């Protein structure tokens with residue numbers, strides 16, 4: 001009996017995996033509903049498109065740009081419903097970001113009710129095409145026809161915010177790289193680019209009112225005011241100059257590029273700690289000259305914290321917020337708030353005076369005061385706050401729509417959600433992609449929260465430890481983080497990011513009950529990898 005059971009089980013496993021192998025669903029993240037059909041559509045230079053929705057044009061252009069490079073032609077406009085046409089139709093009953101995609105032998109029909117919905121339908125369609133469609137280099141041998149398997153898809157995201165953070169402060173990344181990073185996010189239906197623009201090691205955003213922030217704060221190494229070698233080792237040899245910042249024009253260009261891909265850009269100005277570059281540029285505005293506090297951050301950076309007792313601090317930061325709002329239309333600004341070192345402010349006469357006038361009992365209350373003031377500043381400029389979890393662990397009186405990013409483990413996010421705080425889940429143990437995949441001296445990456453291989457990341461379910469639907473509703477989304485202390489080059493950054501961003505996209509988008517590692521593995525390490533390769537994106541290619 002036992003033997004039969006084992007044989008039966010083995011056969012079942014074979015059948016299931018054969019079925020998975022044979023599946024035409026190669027889309028990442030996995031759509032909510034995918035029904036394979038038994039035919040295919042052939043796109044060629046006679047294929048037309050029709051659209052009744054201006055909201056779709058952005059997505060059409062995205063497809064056209066890729067077609068022009070790889071096929072050497074664009075779709076022409078045509079009539080709805082005729083053979084060999086892609087119809088982009090507005091459907092007012094579909095929710096934000098939702099779409100349907102029907103591929104049959106004679107036509108393709110896309111329905112959506114938003115720019116994002118049309119865009120996501122289009123990237124799903126492009127994922128059904130030969131991975132070559134994703135190449136950014138003009139093809140020498142244009143491919144004339146493109147086959148897409150017939151299918152019927154209904155799709156919508158699990159979470160509203162599907163984010164990825166790139167740390168451009170520890171190491172600077174070029175405008176071209178940032179754009180590519182955003183484009184790849186968009187290909188996987190991630191919609192929030194969290195841009196870590198300032199930290200101890202560099203201030204990377206041009207602020208017209210305070211030019212020294214970039215003249216002094218965007219350079220480190222020999223002959224600069226930031227000559228110290230940070231821990232851990234940064235880009236290249238310690239005696240090499242490291243520099244770079246984004247001009248306001250470049251930032252506008254990147255924000256517009258992201259908007260075309262339905263990606264919002266969340267700028268992070270990390271204060272009051274992690275601010276060595278800023279306090280080095282403007283010590284007279286940001287540090288109390290009589291402060292005798294001496295402290296080092298967890299990353300071993302000394303005296304890196306903006307003084308919360310100085311009036312000039314708040315004037316300075318309001319001016320920064322003002323300029324940031326002219327560059328970033330997104331309703332939220334991230335103000336950091338992580339890892340204020342023990343000992344900071346403890347011997348600042350300015351903070352002491354503040355404590356007396358505001359009746360603050362301890363340094364924690366000073367921190368709460370600082371963020372309450374910052375929230376008022378944001379409100380004056382019509383923005384809301386995102387911050388790291390530390391900012392709301394106490395009784396800070398922030399507006400209800402403040403969002404915190406819980407990074408110190410899943411429990412921190414669950415705790416915040418149970419307090420009905422809006423929270424984005426980014427537990428370091430699963431979603432910090434600067435951690436090593438596997439523990440090995442040959443692998444790039446940090447070790448403090450990892451190792452985290454692609455399967456570990458994939459196994460994360462943000463609501464697994466929450467049963468109450470109301471509490472689940474506090475979870476706004478998920479976020480991967482690519483810190484760059486250990487990502488000195490673009491190739492290493494990409495290696496750390498991919499394929500783990502595949503995992504993130506599926507956690508963020510696909511219904512939990514539809515998620516399955518074996519099926520994911522087939523898509524990720526099959527067509528998913530090929531799509532990366534056709535874009536010459538470095539990645540880790542073992543399915544562990």
Ligand code: ACM
Nearest residue numbers: 338339388407428
């Ligand atoms: C963090 O990792 N310090 C937010």
